[in-house]
Amino acid sequence: MKENYVIGIDFGTDSVRALVVNANTGEQAGTAVAEYTRWKQGKYCDASVSQFRQHPLDYLEGLESAVSRALEQSPEHVRENIKGISVDTTGSTPVAVDRNGTPLSLLPEFAENPNGMFILWKDHTANAEAEEINKLAHGWSVDYTKYVGGIYSSEWFWAKILRTLRIDAAVREHAYSWVEHCDWISAELTGVTDPLTLKRSRCAAGHKALWHQDFEGLPSNAFFTELDPLLDGLRDRLFADTTTSDRPMGTISQAWADKLGIPTDVIIGVGAFDAHMGAVGALIEPYSLCKVIGTSTCDMLVAPNGEVGHLLIKGICGQVDGSIVPGMLGMEAGQSAFGDIYAWFARLVVEPVRTLLGEEAAQELSKKLLPHLAAQASQLPVTEKDIIAVDWLNGRRTPDAKHTLKGAILGLNLASDPARIFKALVEATAYGSKSIVERFRNEGVPIHQVIAIGGVAKKSSFVMQTLADVLNMPIKVAASEQACALGAAMFAAVAAGVYETLPEAQEAMSSGFDAVYQPRPEQSAVYQTLYQKYLQSGAFLENEFLQKAAAVPANSYSDTF
Known part of the structure; x- marks a missing residue:
């Protein structure tokens, strides 16, 4: 041949x-x-x-x-x-x-x-x-x-x-x-x-x-x-x-x-x-959510036009005939920051080292920091009293785009160490993913499985296991x-x-x-409660933003609060 x-x-x-x-x-x-x-x-x-x-x-x-x-x-x-x-x-x-x-x-x-x-x-x-x-x-x-x-x-x-x-x-x-x-x-x-x-x-x-x-x-x-x-x-x-x-x-x-x-x-x-x-x-197929996980995420979904083409799905990044697989409706969602959030936290930790100890020490720490934090975070229990973070550090893409929103970390105390904060940030990105899955389902589009690709999917077993636990769904990672x-x-x-x-x-x-990452039933059960706290925290932040934005004159638009 x-x-x-x-x-x-x-x-x-x-x-x-x-x-x-x-x-x-x-x-x-x-x-x-x-x-x-x-x-x-x-x-x-x-x-x-x-x-x-x-x-x-x-x-x-x-x-x-x-x-x-x-x-x-x-x-x-x-x-x-x-x-x-x-x-x-x-x-x-x-x-x-x-x-x-x-x-x-x-x-x-x-x-x-x-x-x-x-x-x-x-x-x-x-x-x-x-x-x-x-x-x-x-x-x-x-x-x-x-x-x-x-x-x-x-x-x-x-x-x-x-x-x-x-x-x-x-x-x-x-x-x-x-x-x-x-x-x-x-x-x-x-x-x-x-x-x-x-x-x-x-x-x-x-x-x-x-x-x-x-x-x-x-x-x-x-x-x-x-x-x-x-x-x-x-x-x-x-x-x-x-x-x-x-x-x-x-x-x-x-x-x-x-x-x-x-x-x-x-x-x-x-x-x-x-x-x-x-x-x-x-290998996306109908009703498989394919998550491209890197600095941000893009979530892809395809389905036969005859089955879902009549729907107008609120708050996503579009539904287009043939945009992914010709002949099928392609749907897109995603998060404005995912791996970027982990990188931000790493910079937060490393920058004082760079200033005080020099570039060589900072680079050495940069190589080891996130794997070290992931290893520590993976040993922490998942409890209903855990720190809650909201993943809008670069705004919110979906559901319901609003890029002027800001992220937050709530529930800190004097025992909140870097591993616990990192764990909360990883969980926040998983909660953001779950909100996308829930939006599709609530709008009448089922999701049968999750496929993951991208740098984070290949490199971080801690992030992927957390994501499987929060979604309470198996996740297949493309080879x-x-x-x-x-x-x-x-x-x-x-x-x-x-x-x-x-x-x-x-x-x-x-x-x-x-x-393939399988959800762990015990952790998944706790995450359902924590996810509700994430939604409540996000609603509070968005309400605060809307109130402050309403106080700003229309001709002096601001994206800060």
């Missing part, structure tokens, strides 16, 4: 991964990771105001480095047998582009302007704009938020665009259109980046840009003009149609074929978001270390014609599961 190879490229928050896969067997031929140089240096970001930007050169340089090194690891015959490449990215991560589809920050005059760069998914600078979109949509003749859970988020496409147009006159003057990262990088690989003709991802457009078949594309120009005249006419410079990720974007350009040393007939697939392709790599890149490779195999359907590619290329 002739060997066919494909490449899955996964653009994460901190780095890009390339995975070369034998499409016939799923066997890994080579893999490599490239960190984003500028991002690692902290450039263009200001966490104090939730500004997180990434330069397109980080993406381009990272892609070339990761793919080249992955191919160097592969047997010699692999290069000439590459058939397809597909890409997943974080999202919503849009960028302003000129008439040619070039991100503004690739032009000399915008090279150091963060507003001409990709606005990362976790950038929350557009909280006020998101609130305006929600207010207008809920009073409009058509509620354009009804297929995205009824609440538009500051993490998404239109809020970020509107914020940028308002604050930066130069970007406003030069931005012809806007493109999601997954669309732009896929088009860049083909060499055809015209924003009016490049294929737009069904996944990105449906979940983040208010696209839906019932709207005949995007919301009306009248809606956007009423929102802000700065948006007048932009709809016509975007898109009306979308494409599922099993279809080709085009053929690789001569320039990229030369850079990577692969044939010029390689097919480039339509891109999608990392969590969605990761769910495919983890692949790079499920998102593997899912992208599966899509590439279909786009390139190696397989006719995505399920065929999944069956042939899957790596299966390598761990």
Whole structure:
């Protein structure tokens, strides 16, 4: 049998991964990771105001480095047998582009302007704009938020665009259109980046840009003009149609074929978001909740349109036909911070060591701290008097997005040591996950099993056991270390014609599961009580926020309390 190879490229928050896969067997031929140089240096970001930007050169340089090194690891015959490449990215991560589809920050005059760069998914600078979109949509003749859970988020496409147009006159003057990262990088690989003709991802457009078949594309120009005249006419410079990720974007350009040393007939697939392709790599099936667990979480669910397509599920991140698996309704939820919360606590502990004892001591402590705390926390009993934490340190994504909310730790006393606080933070992230499961069930969508992928799922047995106990459900962990890149490779195999359907590619290329966490009945029983305390604590915090927000004049919107 002739060997066919494909490449899955996964653009994460901190780095890009390339995975070369034998499409016939799923066997890994080579893999490599490239960190984003500028991002690692902290450039263009200001966490104090939730500004997180990434330069397109980080993406381009990272892609070339990761793919080249992955191919160097592969047997010699692999290069000439590459058939397809597909890409997943974080999202919503849009960028302003000129008439040619070039991100503004690739032009000399915008090279150091963060507003001409990709606005990362976790950038929350557009909280006020998101609130305006929600207010207008809920009073409009058509509620354009009804297929995205009824609440538009500051993490998404239109809020970020509107914020940028308002604050930066130069970007406003030069931005012809806007493109999601997954669309732009896929088009860049083909060499055809015209924003009016490049294929737009069904996944990105449906979940983040208010696209839906019932709207005949995007919301009306009248809606956007009423929102802000700065948006007048932009709809016509975007898109009306979308494409599922099993279809080709085009053929690789001569320039990229030369850079990577692969044939010029390689097919480039339509891109999608990392969590969605990761769910495919983890063998998602109807009514299986696939949790992509890393710095944040994305929760993926698919179901037959005929069974749940009539539902409007409140407070999630969208329901889109074909956004995950073509032919099925794809549903998305998630938490704005998960592993980021553990990293925050680690920084809290390590920073004084860095200041007092120096960088070397701080780095040594950083390597050992979280595993040490997890080991200690795993020995602690679970009792109804335990510390309760609320996981909204980066706001709340779902259920019911509100990114201006803040986290909390309640019930501290003089015996509260680092292990107990860490345990409470881990439990808080699990409670946040449980609230998502409960929302789906309450809205009429059953969940039969949980599948986990991502760095936290692979690295922390304590976190995963806690999650199983809180959910009171078994959790299967996908064997692949790079499920998102593997899912992208599966899509590439279909786009390139190696397989006719995505399920065929999944069956042939899957790596299966390598761990199952079973809930412990005794702990699960206590967690049901603690979960109710979490809900009560969250309701108190949100009520306090609403009261304080109501006291702030409308023209001086604040996200603090």
